[in-house]
Amino acid sequence: MEQRMYRILLATTALVSFTGAAAAEITWSGEVALGYNDEELVEDGEGVIATAEIVPNLSVELDYGLTAEAEATILLLDQEGGSGVDTDDLSEDFEAESYILSLSNEFFGLSFGTVDFAPDSMWKSAGDMESDGFSEADGETGVLLTGSYGPVMAGVSSVLHTDDFSTGTGSGDFDQLGVAVNAELEGFDISLAYQEEAENDFDPANNNDDFEPNEILALSVGTTFEGLDVRLGYASDETADENSTGLELGYAIQDVSLGGYFVSESEGDDNWGVSAGYESGPIAVEAYVTDEQGAYLNGVEGSYAVTDRLIVRAGVIDDEDPADDGGSYIGGEYDLGNGASFLVSYADADNDGTPGEAGSAEDELGAPEYKHGLTALLTLEF
Structure with a gap:
């Protein structure tokens, strides 16, 4: 340290x-945040x-x-x-x-430290594609170079192989080159991403379980026809020899938005999902049904702005995987002004933890990411 x-x-x-x-x-x-949660197994236990x-x-x-x-x-x-x-x-x-640490101007940026990975941060998928599992940054040290020229934006990244992120001694070398390109050309939105296979050994359980050592290549193209947003995508996990082909649609009618996707998977069950949202004045509601590799995830989540300062959120999520974020919640947040807010929430997560195992309870339930149990929290941002 x-x-x-x-x-x-x-x-x-x-x-x-x-x-x-x-x-x-x-x-x-x-x-700064100060509060209390009444349930056990939220991080280190119940309490402050x-x-x-x-x-x-x-x-x-x-x-x-x-x-x-x-x-x-x-x-x-x-x-x-x-x-x-x-x-x-x-x-x-x-x-x-x-x-x-960064050096940048109007056209490019060079950053070193806990930076994003170019493929994960710039890639645009077409639905829930199993083969586009690019490595996600979670505190690793890396380097990121970004640049733009007209309608084209590109990024190149690499992660530093350290002791903290390896199965043994870190080599100190940069590993897993990642490249991503987004471009708006003649009404088409093109997204291309690639990451090479990691050469060094990484231990996902040691630091980041979202690191993916495989070689992955993905391409998607989106456009709009008469208000209908369409995106077609293809992703290939070259190391596992698996691929995904997805089609995603979206359409908005005044206060109502509709969406859906279908992904054909070379391995396992296909993925699909449909959603409908409504937002007008103080009310916002979203309902969705998805089938992720044969497991259904259904939910209804919404919010109501009681006043300019008080907003109430509630939701019910049915997840067939008990280890995920199924459950129900309700909470209210009051804006105290000058960056301060007060939150009271109650969440009943399906995954409410394993007795004696700290941190095993779901504590990011729904879009508000509420903790399991009753929580009161005062937050100050400055």
């Missing part, structure tokens, strides 16, 4: 020093929720339209559960959760 913070501060110092006499603009943002993080950002305007930036998300306190806040050694919570 200390070595990691030292590297961040050293890189920041070098970045500012490199600018010479140029003055760095420093801005601060962050979030106390979190705090700050985000310092250093920005310097250079010559030739370039901007250099250094930003870190520093976790000051992370107490979610337990009968009280452990104040014996708060230094255990203090850590840099993420950091990014």
